[in-house]
């Protein structure tokens with residue numbers, strides 16, 4: 001039998017938290033790399049913003065692989081400086097360079113070109129919320145909120161954001177519809193899309209379900225963008241646009257088969273979310289389903305950095321926002337009376353709770369199911 005090699009010197013074998021307790025310190029100093037990684041995250045971000053702004057991904061998509069000269073000419077940039085930028089992007093794994101020629105890799109084609117199948121090109125600049133807020137994060141944490149939350153000018157903030165998130169959200173919505181088998185629904189679906197943005201959920205559902213109709217809500221000033229997207233998708237004639245504050249605008253009680261709360265609750269905090277869940281409940285017919293879509297961190301808020309940092313982004317940008325863990329979301333849903341609660345992950349990190357308003361209100365306190373896997377809905 002092969003002897004098992006000790007991974008560390010003898011001393012380390014007994015120097016474990018279980019034996020010496022916590023806080024535990026390694027016997028050799030850790031590398032500085034994680035700290036440098038965070039510091040250089042700033043450079044990485046701005047390099048990508050600049051590369052998108054200079055159009056290098058689109059230039060490579062249009063003209064194919066290229067040395068820096070023609071790219072600099074097209075961008076009106078200094079070749080030497082552009083080479084420094086592009087080398088940074090290559091080092092980040094977002095472009096390839098072969099013998100001095102830059103070329104798109106698959107990630108760049110899909111996510112960073114304007115016409116990419118899952119383009120995030122417009123999202124890069126806006127996804128972190130107002131960038132100036134990050135410089136005042138310590139003040140925000142001290143004061144319990146940012147001095148300039150996006151809530152002060154929601155249309156100014158959300159309009160560019162929902163333009164930029166549309167392709168990503170459309171993918172999430174399209175896969176959710178497929179996972180739920182919406183196209184096989186018994187009758188024509190009636191959908192209420194609350195805080196719809198460009199209405200990616202309605203576009204996906206109505207595209208897959210030719211008899212479905214929808215009411216699409218968002219703030220005046222954002223709904224015009226929804227109108228454009230719905231008409232581009234050829235489903236505008238099956239949609240009523242209902243502009244207004246989603247805490248106040250009227251909708252028909254008990255009328256809807258599906259209510260979508262797509263990425264709205266994390267900006268509203270716990271009380272706002274309770275109110276929105278209550279309003280969704282009222283709008284649903286018995287047996288109807290709520291889709292609560294969002295970026296949720298893991299329950300310990302430590303294993304899913306994407307979700308945890310999305311929560312911090314809400315803290316930096318909004319008056320009341322925070323990310324809910326799946327356990328918190330599940331309990332908010334169950335408290336409101338929803339049953340058969342399940343969690344889908346149609347695309348990475350982008351998760352959707354599906355929760356049913358029971359046929360009878362006597363089931364209000366029924367314990368929900370707790371499956372957390374992406375599951376095809378069978379009924």
Ligand SMILES: C[S@@+](CC[C@H](N)C(=O)[O-])C[C@H]1O[C@@H](n2cnc3c(N)ncnc32)[C@H](O)[C@@H]1O
Pocket residue numbers: 154155158159162165169194195196197198199200217218219222244245246247261262263264293
């Ligand atoms: C992050 S976007 C989500 C858009 C879309 N539901 C999705 O999943 O992609 C949040 C949306 O909520 C809208 N919103 C924010 N506050 C609102 C309010 N009080 N009433 C109606 N809509 C609101 C914003 O305008 C924005 O379109």
